[in-house]
Amino acid sequence: MIDPTVRSQFNYPTDLIYLNTGTLGLCPKSAIDAIKAAIDEGEANPGTHLQHDERWAQVKAQAARVVNATPGEIAFTRNTTEGANIVCNGLPFSPGDEIITTNHEHIGNILPWLARAKRDQLAIKVFDLAPSPEEILARIANLLTPNTRALSIPHVSCADGRVLPVQAIGAWARERDLWYFVDGAQAPGMVPVDIRAIDCHAYATSTHKWLLGPKGTGLLYVREDALDLISPTCVGAFSCADAVDPRAANFAFVPSAQRYEYGTLSGALIAGLGAAFTFLDDIGFDSIHSHDLTLANQFRDGLQKLDADILTPRPTHSAITTFRLPNIPYADLQSYLMNEHRIRVRGIYEAGLNAIRISPHLYNTAEEIDLALKAIEAAKKL
Numbered sequence: 001m002i003d004p005t006v007r008s009q010f011n012y013p014t015d016l017i018y019l020n021t022g023t024l025g026l027c028p029k030s031a032i033d034a035i036k037a038a039i040d041e042g043e044a045n046p047g048t049h050l051q052h053d054e055r056w057a058q059v060k061a062q063a064a065r066v067v068n069a070t071p072g073e074i075a076f077t078r079n080t081t082e083g084a085n086i087v088c089n090g091l092p093f094s095p096g097d098e099i100i101t102t103n104h105e106h107i108g109n110i111l112p113w114l115a116r117a118k119r120d121q122l123a124i125k126v127f128d129l130a131p132s133p134e135e136i137l138a139r140i141a142n143l144l145t146p147n148t149r150a151l152s153i154p155h156v157s158c159a160d161g162r163v164l165p166v167q168a169i170g171a172w173a174r175e176r177d178l179w180y181f182v183d184g185a186q187a188p189g190m191v192p193v194d195i196r197a198i199d200c201h202a203y204a205t206s207t208h209k210w211l212l213g214p215k216g217t218g219l220l221y222v223r224e225d226a227l228d229l230i231s232p233t234c235v236g237a238f239s240c241a242d243a244v245d246p247r248a249a250n251f252a253f254v255p256s257a258q259r260y261e262y263g264t265l266s267g268a269l270i271a272g273l274g275a276a277f278t279f280l281d282d283i284g285f286d287s288i289h290s291h292d293l294t295l296a297n298q299f300r301d302g303l304q305k306l307d308a309d310i311l312t313p314r315p316t317h318s319a320i321t322t323f324r325l326p327n328i329p330y331a332d333l334q335s336y337l338m339n340e341h342r343i344r345v346r347g348i349y350e351a352g353l354n355a356i357r358i359s360p361h362l363y364n365t366a367e368e369i370d371l372a373l374k375a376i377e378a379a380k381k382l
């Protein structure tokens with residue numbers, strides 16, 4: 001387990017039990033300090049902290065290491081939703097094309113596809129997640145038609161935390177020459193991610209969740225050979241290597257995923273993101289994963305004793321657990337935990353689950369999980 005004194009490296013109130021990293025992670029003080037220092041330095045020295053200076057390159061290299069990509073395959077974004085929009089609007093679909101996705105999508109990775117489908121007469125085909133990887137692949141295969149072009153699949157379900165067989169799906173998609181996008185909002189920083197092994201064309205994440213980066217930061221990975229497939233829809237100064245002659249109208253995108261970054265971004269947030277990566281690296285991604293998993297298993301064992309309805313399949317390598325109590329609507333339980341016990345969780349309405357999700361991370365402790373279980377036990381008697 002991670003040393004509980006790690007908590008002192010965060011600013012949040014000591015009486016709050018924060019179990020909602022799946023929505024937003026908490027920035028360590030070192031990242032907050034890095035943001036402030038970058039703002040101070042940048043404002044005191046106009047013209048410094050420019051986009052794509054040495055620091056940007058360093059942070060991009062850190063990001064690439066986290067997911068086993070090359071820096072040239074990474075674009076900084078504001079969040080997963082932006083990444084999903086870039087991918088689904090950039091793929092060369094034609095009317096009648098079909099995209100396969102799941103019934104567990106977050107709105108941030110279903111609305112972009114639905115909107116594109118509506119605009120360009122595409123069809124979104126949805127399958128219900130199944131407990132086993134084999135059954136998931138079978139359900140995907142059931143939806144395959146000659147018009148299938150793409151798959152959009154979450155790495156970890158935001159609804160019940162299950163980890164999907166993204167690597168097996170990648171191999172299946174490659175054999176059929178399908179475009180493959182993975183929504184990794186809930187994965188890097190929580191489970192080990194090897195994008196190369198997943199073999200997707202693109203992968204998006206929000207670094208403000210499990211990677212503890214500043215709010216409003218994310219990453220989009222686009223595999224090198226997919227850079228010209230996924231056409232940038234928002235373009236600007238940073239998409240292009242050279243000055244553009246509007247009369248000649250010929251230009252070349254930079255030969256990297258930077259082409260998706262278009263206009264000016266906040267250098268301070270990138271500095272903060274770099275500090276968050278360093279913070280995580282110092283603790284160790286493997287230690288964090290096993291800490292989170294230990295807490296999740298402790299919570300699931302406790303829930304089982306309480307006869308709660310646990311919706312997260314076991315075994316799973318994810319830190320997220322989703323459950324219901326039969327006696328109390330999920331929204332009431334969420335308010336009760338916050339108002340009576342200072343425990344922050346999230347209600348889950350995705351896939352009609354109407355349940356509660358807890359997502360513990362490195363700043364949570366076994367004692368906090370015990371307190372959460374006691375609070376849930378008390379809620380059973382309401």
Ligand SMILES: Cc1ncc(COP(=O)(O)O)c(C=O)c1O
Pocket residue numbers: 022023079080081082105106108109154156157158183184185186206
């Ligand atoms: C699986 C999944 N996709 C997309 C999103 C959207 O994330 P963001 O609002 O950071 O774009 C979330 C947020 O919780 C999510 O869990």
